[in-house]
Amino acid sequence: MADKRPVRWHIGVFLAPAVAIYTAVMIFPLFATLNLSLYTTVHQVSQFVGLGNFRKLLGDPNWSGQFWNALGNNFWFFVVNMAVQNPIGVALAALLSSPRLRGAAIYRTAIFIPTILSFVIVGFVWKLILSPLWGIAPDMLAAVGLKSLFAPWLGDAHYALTVMALISVWQFIGIPMMLIYAALLTIPDEVIEAAEMDGITGMRQFWKIKLPLILPSIGIISILTFVGNFNAFDLIYVTQGALAGPNFSTDLLGTFLYRTFFGFQLQLGDPNMGATIATAMFGIILVGVCIYLFGIQTRLRRYQF
């Protein structure tokens, strides 16, 4: 009996283009960056230093001060996004999926539009809205007699980072809304009808029936938010500049990486330390994603209809 299967060449052939392109544009640059972080440049000569750059980043107060500041800011940026963007996104999706809501398509489009705008436009528009000179924010607050609440938020170290995080929420609220909305639509009517037969309606129906069914989607959104926030750079760069003022209070790992890698004003670029920061960012995101994949996602219950 010839039970030896023929070699299935077609699998390799069909996979090859994708693997080749992915290797060229993703895997190779990734390893090149990791490799770059193990070297230092002295008098235009590249020298291998092992983990020396990481020791410098975490141990030398000139570097570690900025690194921990950026990491802490990044963490707060993520916390605000998680705590504000995702609950509101879920709530909006729940409202949109309500059959009694009229004009759902208009709301859906309007709320999603900021997501497709470029960071440059979002940053510029918000800088104008919040401008103490020509912004509409002070006038609007004055119209309802709350002018005293207005402060030059983007220039105040206490508020700037939170305001930036809220602008990011405004921009990306459409993503969780759309994903949850899609998840809510896939819940079969039979399940909802059965719940209604059992007398579970309204808010209780949402908490007891719908929410458990969309939990996996919320998990996915959380991890997308995490990856997006720890890679964030553009919004801060266009709104607060590469020095992420005031006094580095809005400095994220992304802006710290940019300044280090490319240099800024009189600071010369240092590709090796830049690659070290990029590698640290990669590590942080990798750990976060692993915690989610192995710690949380495997415990989420999935329901088959």
Add this chain to the structure above:
Amino acid sequence: MHMKTLTSTLLASTLLAGSAAWAQTTLTIESWRNDDLTVWQQTIIPAFEKAHPDITVVFAPSAPTEYNAALNSKLDAGSAGDLITCRPFDASLALFQKGKLADLSSMAEMANFSDVAKAAWQTDDAKHTFCMPMASVIHGFIYNKDAFDKLGLTPPKTMDEFYADLDKIKKDGTFTPLAMGTHDQWEAATMGYENIGPNYWKGEEGRKAIIAGTAKLTDPQFVEPFTQLAKWGPYMGDGFQAQTYPDSQNLFTLGRAAIYPAGSWEISGFEKQAAFKMAAFPAPVPKAGDPCYISDQPDHALGLNAASKNKDAAMTFLKWVGSEDFAAIYGNALPGFFPLIDKPVKIADPLANEMLSWRQTCKSTMRYTYQILSRGTPNLENALWATSANVINGTQTPQAAAAEMQKDLATWYKPQQ
């Protein structure tokens, strides 16, 4: 037959293209001065091409904030232009040390420039010069002359007079006294601290003392400018903490502010936009009769890409840049960018001429953070942006700001340890 015609046509066109390329050399200039594109295209390049019809010059600027990164990538990839506009000091020095910029020390035109003018584009030992100096910018204060006349003010000579004027403008209430914000941070450092500072640390004397390690940034002459900045906040209008650089420019050109802490590069833009008369005064001195110092910052120069394929044509252009003719054309085409050449140049623009005249009465110096001192980590220039903005915002005391600057510098700079 048909085939033959085609072949000969192709051959002829190739030959034609080849000979055209041989006769006409195209030079590309890399620059961050994208504001000046039309001036280059309409005034500067035609003036050169008229004398050198065999050379075509293309001015190809990129955005100022992206210039350094973009230029480095292009030089590494071998796709950079023949002529490189040089930033002052370390950014260009690094390019020279990497062999990206050619050594221009032997050019005869270098004799047209003083040592101070060349310092920004030389090695530390001043043995090699690698860019032909083009222009400097002068700092001071531009003011709304109509507003001053209306309120009966005179341009201040001393810091006391400066605050007296600001108080009067504030009391009157029509104008914001000072058009400046701290959101973008650099104005606080460049148009604030390094604008008024040289009068306290005596220009080059103080700057060189820091480099030599004989003075510290915590010495009174370096703390005092911070103490002055700390008083500026109340004159800067509501919400100045979130006021950006373009906001300040607009506030002034719309006629809503009286005094604008300025660099001379603003002149052409302001003159286009403002509907009122403008004049300027140099940074006021601490006490009447004190000698005055101005920040006369070398700003840009032109270097030769060492990998250029059109070196002969590029050298012809560089020679022209080092000439008096160029200085006159450039200084008048871009009022506010002052030629560094050691010969008198007539500038037609009155405001630019006024600022240029300070070179006769005050001593020139440059921003102290630029030469040598911003080479380490943490970067001194970045630190000065943050501390100057903090001091004006009132979130850091002048003493704490000075102490932070000194600590940052001393961590890596041997003469200060």
